[in-house]
Amino acid sequence: MNPRVLLGVNIDHVATLRQARGTRYPDPVQAALMAEEVGADGITIHPREDRRHIQDRDVLLLKEVLQTKMNLEMAVTDAMLAFAEQVRPECVCLVPEKREELTTEGGLDVEGQESRVAKACERLARIGAEVSLFIDPDPAQIDAAVRCGAPVVELHTGEYAEAETPEAENAAFKTIADAVAYARKKGLIVNAGHGLHYHNTERVAAIHGINELNIGHAIIARAVFTGLKEAVRDMKAIIDQARSRA
Ligand SMILES: CC(=O)[C@@H](O)[C@H](O)COP(=O)(O)O
Numbered sequence: 395m396n397p398r399v400l401l402g403v404n405i406d407h408v409a410t411l412r413q414a415r416g417t418r419y420p421d422p423v424q425a426a427l428m429a430e431e432v433g434a435d436g437i438t439i440h441p442r443e444d445r446r447h448i449q450d451r452d453v454l455l456l457k458e459v460l461q462t463k464m465n466l467e468m469a470v471t472d473a474m475l476a477f478a479e480q481v482r483p484e485c486v487c488l489v490p491e492k493r494e495e496l497t498t499e500g501g502l503d504v505e506g507q508e509s510r511v512a513k514a515c516e517r518l519a520r521i522g523a524e525v526s527l528f529i530d531p532d533p534a535q536i537d538a539a540v541r542c543g544a545p546v547v548e549l550h551t552g553e554y555a556e557a558e559t560p561e562a563e564n565a566a567f568k569t570i571a572d573a574v575a576y577a578r579k580k581g582l583i584v585n586a587g588h589g590l591h592y593h594n595t596e597r598v599a600a601i602h603g604i605n606e607l608n609i610g611h612a613i614i615a616r617a618v619f620t621g622l623k624e625a626v627r628d629m630k631a632i633i634d635q636a637r638s639r640a
């Protein structure tokens with residue numbers, strides 16, 4: 395039988411909802427524990443440099459309570475490296491980051507900043523973190539990741555997820571499948587993610603050699619609807635009980 399593909403659940407989007415109103419809820423820590431309860435193999439978080447969603451408090455609490463593993467996505471900066479050294483997550487995924495972007499727009503240019511990325515990999519390996527590089531499905535970036543000593547790459551699936559025609563989707567899919575085969579041949583563990591949802595994940599999960607998929611936005615978005623009826627019923631019950639006691 396083919397080895398199981400692991401699912402890392404990205405809970406940034408729960409924090410985004412909380413930060414939008416500055417409330418205490420919904421708590422991404424609670425979301426992580428619920429995801430673990432039903433089989434998530436790991437929890438992915440991306441504390442951005444501007445802390446627009448996941449907060450340091452979330453990361454530190456999660457480190458204390460997670461039963462699976464924390465996959466800390468972060469920019470390659472001194473401040474983030476120091477934070478990782480404080481948190482000591484099981485896994486770190488180095489990602490590119492731009493302040494003005496809505497979400498991560500492409501892979502990390504490892505080839506263009508090899509010595510900086512190699513030094514970051516070394517520093518993270520020293521705290522025992524499994525380091526992955528979030529890269530485009532591009533053989534040149536895969537070669538650079540190998541030279542940097544990263545044991546894992548995560549292939550950015552954004553182009554596939556955002557393709558506007560079946561032809562473009564097929565072409566992007568083939569690029570990913572070829573990159574998985576190439577990276578496996580180079581001895582890397584291969585993960586993938588970004589923009590995967592309920593209609594486009596099956597095909598990627600079936601690619602031979604994929605180890606783990608990291609998925610967040612689609613899961614949290616679906617949870618709104620799978621949980622909405624119960625949430626309305628709960629509020630109705632509070633209101634009805636208040637009237638019956640009045
Ligand atoms: C690396 C990646 O593709 C996503 O995890 C992304 O980092 C999510 O960041 P946002 O949650 O800020 O969109």
Ligand SMILES: NCC(=O)COP(=O)(O)O
Pocket residue numbers: 404438467548586587588589590608609610611612
């Ligand atoms: N590393 C990719 C990831 O975490 C995916 O997040 P999302 O695009 O599914 O929200």
